[in-house]
Amino acid sequence: MADLKIQGLAKSYKDVRVLESIDLDIASGEFFTLLGPSGCGKTTLLRTIAGFQHQDKGEIIVKGERIDNKPAHKRDIGMVFQDYAIFPHLTVAENVAFGLKARSLPKSEIEARVAESLKMVRLDGYQNRLPAEMSGGQQQRVGLARAMAIRPTLLLMDEPLSNLDAKLRIELREDIRDIQRRLGITTIYVTHDQEEALAVSDRICVMNKGNVEQIGTPFEIYRKPLRRFAAAFVGTMNFLPAQLDGGRLVVGGQSIPFPGSEGAVEVAIRPENVVLAGAGGEGDAILLKGEVRKVTFLGREAHYTLKTDVGEIVAQVADPEHDFIVMEGRQVEIRLPLNKIALFRPNGDVVKAGPAR
């Protein structure tokens, strides 16, 4: 069990700052995800923790001890790679035993741990296979078993599922989550897939351009984004231009009381919180008129793309009825409930966070 503290970590490549003074505090046993678009610095951060790259400034502290002056092979950190990095010239068992041999464990201990690790990733009986004979999903299981076999203080995963197809991805991510919970190993997971991040994490750190945008539980990140970037990157979000003027929030021709701040803002609301007329509703809300431009039927829900004076809005309708399908071209009334919207400043800061619920 180990906790991880990162303080003021910064790194530049030539003139480009890839990490700007990062501070993180990760609790022992936590499943912590770094989420962001490609180039946001998440992989650089992970590889710096692993010791494959070196920071210009800052400290990495595991269990109260600085590790950033240790070479990578002495950090005792397990790593799972995007391209699996399974040694193609070694059998599955030899792959898993690889790190144990570096630690000069007795042979019986190595065998026991290999068997245990392979059982954990449900690859019992694959000991003598060569990686070339296995599917991508199986190879990544070997990668996981190999990293876990050394019983590392930290487990790092660099987009481990992004080379797998959709179904396997979900299956393996559940396995990863179960194993991590069972062993209670502190895990840092890198992904650009927001759904994956929401599904597996205890906490998510949304990153952009080398900065931390927001750290929070999946619920907080999705429901109460504190930065416009986090709101836009995680899930689908509608953004409408608006104005705070004389204690009122002005959206298009509509305005409702909203005391406090002044100035230009953006209204943000999730598609599932947009209410179409006829569905009723109570409490303060922004009322808009719109035309249904496109209906996308997705099975358990349908997405309506609506054109309004203030911009395009996507509304999600759960369990769509048959007659909704023929709505294209119709005029509808749109309700944006005040307790479901968030407001962001042009600089990305939040004025009003989303619903607390």
Added chain:
Amino acid sequence: MTRRIRFDLWTFVLIGAWAVLLILLVWPLSSILRASLLDNDTGAVSLIHYIEIFTTKVYQRAIGNTFIAGFGGMTGALILGVTLAFVTTRFHIYGRALIQTLAVIALVAPPFIGAYAWIVLFGASGVVRKGLASIGVSIPPLYGVAGVILVFSFKFFPHVFLITSGALGAINRSVEEAAESLGVSPMKRLFTVTLPLILPAIAASALLTFVLSIADFGTPRIIGRDFNVLATEAFNLFGGEVGGNPGMASALSIVLIILSMIIVFGQRWVLRKNVYYSNLMKKPERKHASGLKAVGLHALAYTIVLIGALPAIIVVMFSFRRTSGPVFQPGLSLQSYEKVIATVSAPIWNTLIFSSVAVVAIVISGTLIGYLISRRPNIATGALDALLMVPYIVPGIVMGIAFITRFNDPPIALTGTGLIIILAIYVRRLPYSARSVAAALKQVGPSLEDAAVSLGYSPGKAFMKVTVPLIVPGIMAGALMSFVTAMNELSSSLVLYVGSTITMPVRIYLSVMDGEYGTASALSTILLSMTAIAVYAAFHLSGRKESALL
């Protein structure tokens, strides 16, 4: 800033590599440049040699002839090689393994054996020529420019064949099918889609065959007669049958190097944007041709490889014939071998020892340098990579002259030792190994080594335990190519040898020049057998096929 300068294994390798190349490449070659700029009589700096080259008829001819030999050899090899590659990768040909074996035989036979065998067949008293004359058909003896180009074409086409076969086999079939579905005829498709896609491979093999052709010394010397090229002129001027003119020899060498460099840059220019990335989905399939077409394709493929391998076959056959002086007599005999064993066994041992020592050194340093180039890209390794191109384009004669000039006196007096021959071979063949390893490393993802490090192995151990086993085929391929070319090295050894360090290629060359064809055949057969054993062993050990020769 907590960043430290990290002194690891690779820093030492980098320093060592630079030291080796500066001492064994830059320093010797600088002597050539220096000598070319000094007046022989006064010792003053002058351009007199260069002026003389461009105003004297014989040198102008040599430059022109070098171009003719280079482009002629390149064109012939490209036509033969690409044709053979296309036929064997796109059609079902019976005996593909035999074709590849024959191509490899043509490739590994010492270059001048070809020239000599062609003389045996088509020379002034050539067997075929005489045979044809007896039935009333008269053909001119195969000397001069036509002979040189013919020998180069059939000598160097296997390089083109092996390189372009690989590229043709890696074209995504869907691309060609797409062209077909868009209504392009097969012939047009070949020229508008297929050949442009393998242009990088064609350009690479064109460069290789051009440089091999203009640097070749034995062929124009033996078969060229009055067809003088820069390499033969430089050797004559240096060798000094008529007193010698080192300044002129050096200036000719510089001109030869510059010619090669122009071609290298030309190749880079042709390829400046021809980089195709393709996720190979479907491999091209071999079609079954039928009827006359099948017969024609088989005849074409077998004619090319049989003529290519003919010199080697002829030499082996003639080594068992009875001789009387330079003249072959009817009947079989082992007398040529008896003579070789009795009088000239030293070259066999010299060749084996020199090549083996050089190759061990080449493999070790080539592997480390190859890794450095592909995995630690920076200015110092990039410049190292560029510098490694130089041995490719410096003809062996020039390298030999450079060595003998620089290593004649203290601090490094090596003239007349075996070491100087080994070092010349080493620096000339180091690029094969380094580049082969660098290419193999491209197939090994860097995260494998990271994985080993994260599991607790130091970077050096991770390299040994993970990377080296995976690039063994590349290392073997480079080692094989180095060994084969080292055993057959003529041009630099010819300048550097003394009586006690004579090697087989030099001995064969001298025998041919003296008209001792029986001895030359027997020695060539022994050399060919040694090469064949090395090739077979390398294939066997690496579990790979002919592609190991690339």
